[in-house]
Structure formats: C-alpha cells, structure tokens
Amino acid sequence: MSSVPATVLRELSKGSVETVNLMEWLAADMGKLAQAVARETSDLTLKAALKKAAVVAKHLGVVARMRAFGSAIASSSNLDGSHFRRLAEHRSDLVRQWACYAVNDPFLNMAIGDRLERTLPFATDTNMSVREAAWMAFRPHLEASFNDALRRLEVVAAHANPNCRRFAVEVTRPRSVWGGHLRRLKVEPQLAEPLLENVRNDASRYVQLAAGNWINDAAKTRPDWALRLCERWMQNPDPATHKIVVRGLRTLRSQRSGESAKLFPITWPAALEIV
Numbered sequence: 001m002s003s004v005p006a007t008v009l010r011e012l013s014k015g016s017v018e019t020v021n022l023m024e025w026l027a028a029d030m031g032k033l034a035q036a037v038a039r040e041t042s043d044l045t046l047k048a049a050l051k052k053a054a055v056v057a058k059h060l061g062v063v064a065r066m067r068a069f070g071s072a073i074a075s076s077s078n079l080d081g082s083h084f085r086r087l088a089e090h091r092s093d094l095v096r097q098w099a100c101y102a103v104n105d106p107f108l109n110m111a112i113g114d115r116l117e118r119t120l121p122f123a124t125d126t127n128m129s130v131r132e133a134a135w136m137a138f139r140p141h142l143e144a145s146f147n148d149a150l151r152r153l154e155v156v157a158a159h160a161n162p163n164c165r166r167f168a169v170e171v172t173r174p175r176s177v178w179g180g181h182l183r184r185l186k187v188e189p190q191l192a193e194p195l196l197e198n199v200r201n202d203a204s205r206y207v208q209l210a211a212g213n214w215i216n217d218a219a220k221t222r223p224d225w226a227l228r229l230c231e232r233w234m235q236n237p238d239p240a241t242h243k244i245v246v247r248g249l250r251t252l253r254s255q256r257s258g259e260s261a262k263l264f265p266i267t268w269p270a271a272l273e274i275v
Helices: 006-014 022-027 030-040 044-059 062-076 082-088 093-103 112-123 128-144 146-156 162-171 183-187 189-197 205-219 223-233 239-248 250-257 259-263
Strands: none
Touching: 006 022, 006 030, 030 044, 030 062, 030 093, 044 062, 062 093, 062 128, 082 093, 093 112, 093 128, 112 128, 112 146, 112 162, 128 146, 128 162, 146 162, 146 189, 162 189, 162 205, 183 189, 183 205, 189 205, 189 223, 205 223, 205 239, 205 250, 223 239, 223 250, 239 250
C-alpha cells in the first residue's frame, strides 16, 4: 500500500477517481472520502450519517468499513430516491460499493428477490472492485434464504450478461477468501448442479475461472462429487468445459500426483486421465 502515490490517494479521498488495483482499494482513506461525499449531498440526514460513519470506520477493517458506510446509507436514504441514485452511480467505485452494501444491509426488511434485483446492477459494474462487492454483500442473504436464493441464482446463471453469470457462480462458491463458507454447499454441492450446468460451456473466460474455482472449492470436501461431475461433463466436452474441468480438479490432481497420493481415497475416472 505504501507504493500508492500520494497524488492518487488525494484524488481517491476526493472521490474524483476510481481505484485501479487492490493496493489502491486497501489504501484509500474512506473516512476522508465519506466527508467529501457528505459535502456533495444536500440531504441533511444522509450528510450526518456519512460523517458519523467516517468516525466509526477509522477503527474497522476494510470490509467492515464497507458494511458501516452501507448501513449508514441504508438507515438514512430512500433507496428509490435521487440521493441514493447519485451514490449508486458515483464516479468513485468505493462509493458505489457502499451503495451496494446499503441495499444488502441486514437491517433492511427486504424480500430476497428484491434484494437480488437491486444487487445485480453492481454485479455488472465496469469496475471489478464493485463487482466483487456485489457478491460479497449478497452472500449472507444466500445463506439465510438458501433454497429461494439458489433457485433465483440458477436463473441469473443463464443471464445474457457474463458479469451476471459470474456473479451467480461466485456468490455460491462453497468457500470464500473474503467471506464465510457455505457449509451446506461444502457438504451437498450437488444442490448447485442446475446452476453450474448453465455455465458448463460458457464462452466467457471470466465465468470459466469462477466455475473452475467453484468445483475446486467443493472438491476439498466432496472429491467424489467433483470427479463424478467432471467425468460426466467430459463425456461430451468442448474447449470451455475442458478449461473449467482442468481448473476445477487442480487440487485433487496435485494430491493424486504428490506425496499424499497413497492417501487419495477416490478412484480417478478414465475419462479424466487425459485432462
């Protein structure tokens, strides 16, 4: 983070530029940014909420800061109003992320379908950090309304926009670096098979990577399921499916060929020998 130029940090604090990499995202002073956004708005309630959150956020980690600003916005704004729309369309990707966390604030009484519909525009944002915020912010609601949310996400996985398809895959991954694990999908990954079938031969590399990572996640707790799924897919593969399968089996393949090979509990299907 120390390599981020001071001039860039100043512009990020003003909200006049977007972050372009993880280091800028981590180094940005969200407190100063919130003060700048507060000065821009004429909504006195929102202004006060942003200023209060700027003080609280100093003592929080980066994801907790996002949630704090999201809660501040959710508690002080009409999500269908013009003031919120300005935040959701702000030139700063960080502010757009706050807006995403606002529509996913756990204290908002909102149906899962409405919450998903309000989250998807952030999943298609031009900035990758906002797209990441979309699945991270929505993920707790998937766990809370599992069956309904998963059914809706199966539809999203067939969306014409690859960013929406990627969101549907990423938000349901059994494991997560930034968020909690989805225990049910670690144990029963087959529940998400209809969703994964929608992207098994996806032309988007962005979606392929997410799908491969999904299978790799599940393989760590259900190697039998991962091998069975990939074996079936490889009966009639295309180049996209092949790429997903190779990525999805990377951990199992390393275990099979490494020192732990003798401990490997699953028979490797013949259809996967050539992968």
